[in-house]
Amino acid sequence: xxxxxxxKTQDKDLIKGFISGNDYCFDELLSRYKSKVFxxxxxxxxDRCIAEDLFQDVMIKVVRMIRSGKYNEExxxxxWVIRIARNLAIDHxxxxxxxxxxxxxxxxxxxxxxxxxxxxxxxxxxxxxxxxYIKKLIQQLPDKQREVLIMRNYAxxxxxxxxxxxxxxxxxxxxxxxxxxxxxxxxxxxxxxxQGYEETVQR
Amino acid sequence: MKRQFKDEDIIRFLFDEMSQAEGExxxxxxxxxxxLWDRYEYFQDMVEQIPSMSYEPSALSCQKVLEYxxxxxxxxxxxxxxxxxxxxxxxxxxxxxxxxxxxxPNAVVAVALGLFLMIGAMSIAxxxxxxxIDNPNTINTAQQLDPIELExxxxxxxxxxxxxxxxxVRNGIENLKEGPVL
Numbered sequence: 539x540x541x542x543x544x545x546k547t548q549d550k551d552l553i554k555g556f557i558s559g560n561d562y563c564f565d566e567l568l569s570r571y572k573s574k575v576f577x578x579x580x581x582x583x584x585d586r587c588i589a590e591d592l593f594q595d596v597m598i599k600v601v602r603m604i605r606s607g608k609y610n611e612e613x614x615x616x617x618w619v620i621r622i623a624r625n626l627a628i629d630h631x632x633x634x635x636x637x638x639x640x641x642x643x644x645x646x647x648x649x650x651x652x653x654x655x656x657x658x659x660x661x662x663x664x665x666x667x668x669x670x671y672i673k674k675l676i677q678q679l680p681d682k683q684r685e686v687l688i689m690r691n692y693a694x695x696x697x698x699x700x701x702x703x704x705x706x707x708x709x710x711x712x713x714x715x716x717x718x719x720x721x722x723x724x725x726x727x728x729x730x731x732x733q734g735y736e737e738t739v740q741r
Numbered sequence: 742m743k744r745q746f747k748d749e750d751i752i753r754f755l756f757d758e759m760s761q762a763e764g765e766x767x768x769x770x771x772x773x774x775x776x777l778w779d780r781y782e783y784f785q786d787m788v789e790q791i792p793s794m795s796y797e798p799s800a801l802s803c804q805k806v807l808e809y810x811x812x813x814x815x816x817x818x819x820x821x822x823x824x825x826x827x828x829x830x831x832x833x834x835x836x837x838x839x840x841x842x843x844x845x846p847n848a849v850v851a852v853a854l855g856l857f858l859m860i861g862a863m864s865i866a867x868x869x870x871x872x873x874i875d876n877p878n879t880i881n882t883a884q885q886l887d888p889i890e891l892e893x894x895x896x897x898x899x900x901x902x903x904x905x906x907x908x909x910v911r912n913g914i915e916n917l918k919e920g921p922v923l
Contacts, residue, residue: 564810568803576798593798597806601813669792676791691791696758712749719752719787726790 549615553604568597571616574693575623581688582627584677592630596623617699620689624703675725683718686711746770751781755788 544552544566555563575596580589599622603609609618676684685704689695695703701711746767753759754767771778 559814561807561810561814565807568806572798572803573795577794577796580796581794589796590799590802594802594805598809601806601810605813668790672790672792673794687791690756692794697753697756709749712752715752716748716784719784722790723783723787 553609553615556604557607564601567615571619574616575619578620578688578693579623579627581676581692582624582685583630588630592623592626595626599626614699616693617695617703620693620695621703624685672722672726675722678725679718679721683714683721686714687718690715744770746777748780748784751777751784754781755785 544562547555547563547566549567549570552563552567556567572593576589576593579592579596580586583589583592596619600619603622609615676687679687682704686700689700689703690697697708697711697715701708704711706714744766750759750767754764759767771781
């Protein structure tokens with residue numbers, strides 16, 4: 539079948555196709571969501587190598603669960619995968635807490651790996667600097683607030699979906715997002731490193 | 742009664758999670774309430790500052806996942822269903838793949854079915870014909886309409902009753918040839 543055909547196919551139909559033995563349906567699901575799933579995992583665990591391992595574990599678990607008929611959330615494939623990713627990330631942190639390992643990459647800043655495009659103007663340089671700085675601030679947020687912010691901004695999940703994944707009410711999810719934004723602002727004000735930012739904050 | 746909007750409502754508006762009606766209500770509220778407008782700008786500024794980020798898993802990770810999918814395909818329940826309705830692909834070779842000319846498998850099935858039906862029909866026709874010769878009691882319609890031919894065939898049977906009847910028929914025919922007596 540043509541690849542273009544799969545591009546237009548809905549998630550639920552791709553899952554049905556995969557269950558009935560068409561592996562190409564899973565190829566399409568993977569290419570559709572790999573970036574969002576991996577970005578979410580990476581921002582949660584903050585380590586590229588661990589994120590790669592967890593990504594594989596998540597996708598293999600997804601395959602097993604679909605084949606064993608445990609997937610029943612029609613039309614909500616991504617939130618379901620993100621839930622699995624989040625649970626595996628939590629399991630990973632629990633293991634690390636039980637058996638702490640000194641990793642070489644501990645000092646590794648995940649944002650160093652972000653490719654910097656050649657800034658053509660001063661404005662662009664400032665914007666890139668600010669973006670890098672905000673990324674660092676996001677990593678300083680409390681886990682629950684960071685989790686909501688990552689899922690909303692980088693996995694494109696709705697607050698309703700985030701609430702379902704994290705087993706809280708929508709108001710709690712919204713409240714966590716509110717605190718995340720307030721804390722980001724507070725951290726930015728404390729450090730005062732954000733260029734061109736003070737004017738808007740001081741208003 | 743005028744609705745009071747909270748910070749959470751501002752966040753819902755900023756992330757486009759309000760219905761159109763609620764959004765319009767919110768916009769009129771921030772235009773009328775300066776405090777609410779300030780809160781809106783405060784959050785909007787921070788939301789806009791959040792940079793867009795997208796990371797890709799390595800090609801090796803994706804390859805390992807896809808290898809797992811292929812390797813475990815035959816073990817899965819899905820694969821057993823798939824075997825009943827095979828989907829041609831690069832990893833699924835069939836005899837048709839080795840032919841120099843591409844042939845539609847459906848056409849092959851149709852031709853085979855047609856041949857099968859034709860052979861079946863011919864076989865039945867042959868058996869019927871054989872049965873008519875082997876079984877003297879089977880008389881076809883053409884024979885019934887031609888008493889002379891019937892007579893010739895039945896002469897060999899040496900059946901006195903039938904012979905008598907044939908004689909009667911023959912006499913009848915002779916009478917008819919002479920014409921009716923007016």
